[in-house]
Amino acid sequence: MRFKDKVVLVIGGNSGIGRAAAEGFGAEGAHVFLTGRDQTTIDATVAAIPGARGFRADIADIQSGSDVLAAIAQAHGRIDVLFVNAGIGAFAPAAEVTPEQWDQVHNVNLRGCFFAIQKALPLMPGPGAIIITGSIGSVAAVPGNVMYAAAKAGLRAVARTLAAELVGKGIRVNMVSPGPTETPIISRTEGVPGEAVAGLREVMINAVPMKRMGTPEEIARPVLFLASDEASFITGIDLYVDGGCVEL
Numbered sequence: 001m002r003f004k005d006k007v008v009l010v011i012g013g014n015s016g017i018g019r020a021a022a023e024g025f026g027a028e029g030a031h032v033f034l035t036g037r038d039q040t041t042i043d044a045t046v047a048a049i050p051g052a053r054g055f056r057a058d059i060a061d062i063q064s065g066s067d068v069l070a071a072i073a074q075a076h077g078r079i080d081v082l083f084v085n086a087g088i089g090a091f092a093p094a095a096e097v098t099p100e101q102w103d104q105v106h107n108v109n110l111r112g113c114f115f116a117i118q119k120a121l122p123l124m125p126g127p128g129a130i131i132i133t134g135s136i137g138s139v140a141a142v143p144g145n146v147m148y149a150a151a152k153a154g155l156r157a158v159a160r161t162l163a164a165e166l167v168g169k170g171i172r173v174n175m176v177s178p179g180p181t182e183t184p185i186i187s188r189t190e191g192v193p194g195e196a197v198a199g200l201r202e203v204m205i206n207a208v209p210m211k212r213m214g215t216p217e218e219i220a221r222p223v224l225f226l227a228s229d230e231a232s233f234i235t236g237i238d239l240y241v242d243g244g245c246v247e248l
């Protein structure tokens, strides 16, 4: 019960890694608030977490998070843990990337995540913890991944800078960067046709020293660790949770 009576907001909490983390926080006593775009999976996730509340919000639209923040302000007046996890994939060779595609990815994965944190900060006087989902894509040279890699590398810089800005308030800011993880993201990725998904999974599995993909729960557990007091002396890190991809 590391999060008993803590107020936790999971942005992108209705699928994959975010859902696993939201369930984990809920199981350890948190008041869980979560956002996403898909009402069906928001409802299903909320139903699985006692007391949780879900809100539709498109992180690319900076104002759309105001409902969840107002609800948190009214119910609790503060956020203890902010998990910024929303993200989309996109594949295209560099020569074919359009400005519109670039903006679409960056408006979610970088700009949207940054402003979501900025908007939540007035509810975080500290102490507290912010965890941001990065990706090993920010440090891996993968052809076709330039839009996503650049956005996640930018997000890593956001995490580091915010860690320095917020350390005086007792707010720790850390990043968790997954390797290939078994979630719906691959089949939702623009530039990956349905018939290519199985082949891409195979390539990814072969690239992992552990020769398998991670589970959402295997990413969520380090997220909960970094959000908890167990990580009280850790801020500014980027924790690779990747079956050895980056370091081996």
Ligand SMILES: NC(=O)c1ccc[n+]([C@@H]2O[C@H](COP(=O)([O-])OP(=O)(O)OC[C@H]3O[C@@H](n4cnc5c(N)ncnc54)[C@H](OP(=O)(O)O)[C@@H]3O)[C@@H](O)[C@H]2O)c1
Binding pocket: 011, 012, 013, 014, 015, 016, 017, 018, 035, 036, 037, 038, 039, 041, 057, 058, 059, 060, 085, 086, 087, 088, 089, 108, 133, 134, 135, 136, 137, 177, 178, 179, 180, 181, 182, 183, 184, 185, 186, 188
């Ligand atoms: N799976 C991997 O292999 C992997 C590897 C490295 C990093 N990551 C990162 O892990 C994070 C979670 O991804 P996942 O693998 O769990 O994929 P997922 O199951 O597709 O979940 C993505 C989450 O982000 C939300 N989201 C996407 N666009 C959004 C938007 N515009 N506004 C609000 N919410 C939005 C989704 O909500 P809706 O479902 O409602 O759209 C969903 O909750 C992402 O940041 C991703 O980049 C994943």
